[in-house]
Amino acid sequence: MPSGESVLEEPDLALIHALQLVPRASWTQLSAVLGAGPDTLARRWEHLTAGGYAWNGFLIRHQGRVAPLYAWVEVDCAAGRSEETALALADDPCTLGVHEVTGDSDLVLLVLCPDLEALDAYLSLRVQRLPGVTRSRTQVVTGVHSARNLWQLDQLTPRQSRQLLGTTVPAQGGQGGQGGQGAPRRRPQRLSGLDEDLVLELAGDARRSAAELARICGASESTVRRRLDALMGGDLLIHHCVPAPRFSGRPVWALIRADVPSLAVVSTAAAMARLRQTRLVTSVTGGHNLAVGAWLRSVGELNDITTAMERAAPALRITGTALSLRTHKSGAQVLGPDGRRLHHVRPDLHAPLWQDRRV
Template identity: 45%
Template sequence: MNSANSAIDDMDRALVHALQLAPRASWELLGPVLGARPDTLARRWERLTGTGEAWLTGIGLRTGVRPPCMAWVEVTCAPGTSPPVGDALVADPYTLGVEHTTGGRDLLVFVALPDLPALYRYLSSRVQLIPGVIGTRTSMVTAVHYAPDRWRLDQLAPDQIDLLTGRTRRSAHATVPATAPVAPLQYEDRPLVRALASDARRSVASLAREFEMSESTVRRRLTRLEAGQSLRYSCALASGLSGWPVSATLWAEAAEYELADCAAAAAGLRETRTCMSVSGPWNFMISVRLRTVEDLSRYTADLTRRLPGLRMRDSAVSLRVRKSEAQELGPRGHRLRTVVPDIWSDPDPAPSGPVGL
């Protein structure tokens, strides 16, 4: 859908912002905060998700009690082959993000696999065998300082945010311990997490019917995974409609003892979507959302002004984001479909013949 023809309005943006703060809050709880009837909010959300203008996904980034092996893979392609290479990577359940970018790589891909040996097999037997791929460079994620699900729209007023967060804290107080330990994502939890990848607002009743569990069992599992940080939710609005249509990635270098300060400074800037410590040529990576391409230089200047010891080494603007948080996206950033992630199984070798073509 062309954004010029979209019927999206400020109430829709406020609804998305509210669901970023309280992803599974009931419409009855959200209604007084947004000043709308619960059934009106439900209809709006059904329209937004039906057109791919907005979505809410659940991601389980844990193998047992440990995070998976995550990495950024820069892919270089033969001339004219980056679109079909991108097609193959978008369809892959091990990729959570795929972008066509400027700079010294054709594609920037975020992957998650069970462990280092699985990552090696995945790169050598799948990615590097895709027709058109002529080179890869991999940077391991060693720490996630600021995750993408923490980025917010700026539609709600401060008093609405306070009211919403206060309501959700009170509603969760009876079931979630104040300091919940890390919850293992167990084998039997995986189907439940996969089911939330395309629609994290699925009702407990529908999940219970699908997996032949009691509603209390489903509710208990979700509460444990949410409180133990093994299941996180991400609500997004199509980039062309959000007011922040430009995505960019920066690579920087800093002394290891300064990385926590770097992360705190980056997290304090409105545009920061995620920042991570990585291995490779440089040890710090930031992804940002911008209103215009020209804002990239201002953002970089703001960051280096706050951190004179941070040395910016490279940057790339996304020409097109093909996949984000396991969602395949269209040219205007609308969701086309969900590619359900499978970060727990060992990747099979590439099938014989062209991959993804």
């Protein structure tokens, strides 16, 4: 995979960094910090998103006290059927990662389901019935120790960051509507039906206006603004504002499997999460008890990170690695052969898990 000279310029990266900090800030607020006019920033963001070079969206972390179920699924395909199988699975609402990989399997999926029963239905009624699939193996995630935004940029100065995070933005129509990031975080006990509808609409574009969301969801603008303020102030959402991986400086995805003594899992996972390359650190069922997803600058960096993992946790034993030959899906975003975003798929877990819900 080519590392790809980035098409992103310094102003692009600064804008992405600003939206990582305040995803629904108005263009006027951003203009005061970034030193470009609101119209210029709006045009720049439109270029990035329309071209598939970056995106800004939300996913549901969990529903009230009940966390959804994650699983790593390895898929073997008949000769010549890997790509078509990956394309089909990328359009499923419950896949948050679809990679063609090196190693013992052809595909690795990260799957999100409401519970074990739904996972079984997805595997038996969808994955295992695809014509190109010959076998699948599943590891249920028993703990998520780190799920961070790997591409947290550092383009803004500390002063600019403080200025953004300390500014309160009134909830109003247009491309704005998030309350001040410095306010105390409030955690809703449970997502309402309207909340879930709002998050589904924000999965592909976190900056959709309150007026547009109200029209789509059949609610008043004032109600939508109130619910958005509550959602933004809680910790039920996962925010992704990132450049497309191929243009991020870390274009190579890797899955690293490891085994550690049970008593050392928590401390080892914490050490893994501190490594710059790691994005998702999970405890899993099966022959090894840790699975780590990472984004690397190059294929050669795989050796660097496995060495760093073993140094950070001497009790750890690497049991297997896989590199992505092509990433078809990252989060809710479906990526094309050139690494750019094609479209997003609504991660609606209440719909049939194999229903095509691309947007």
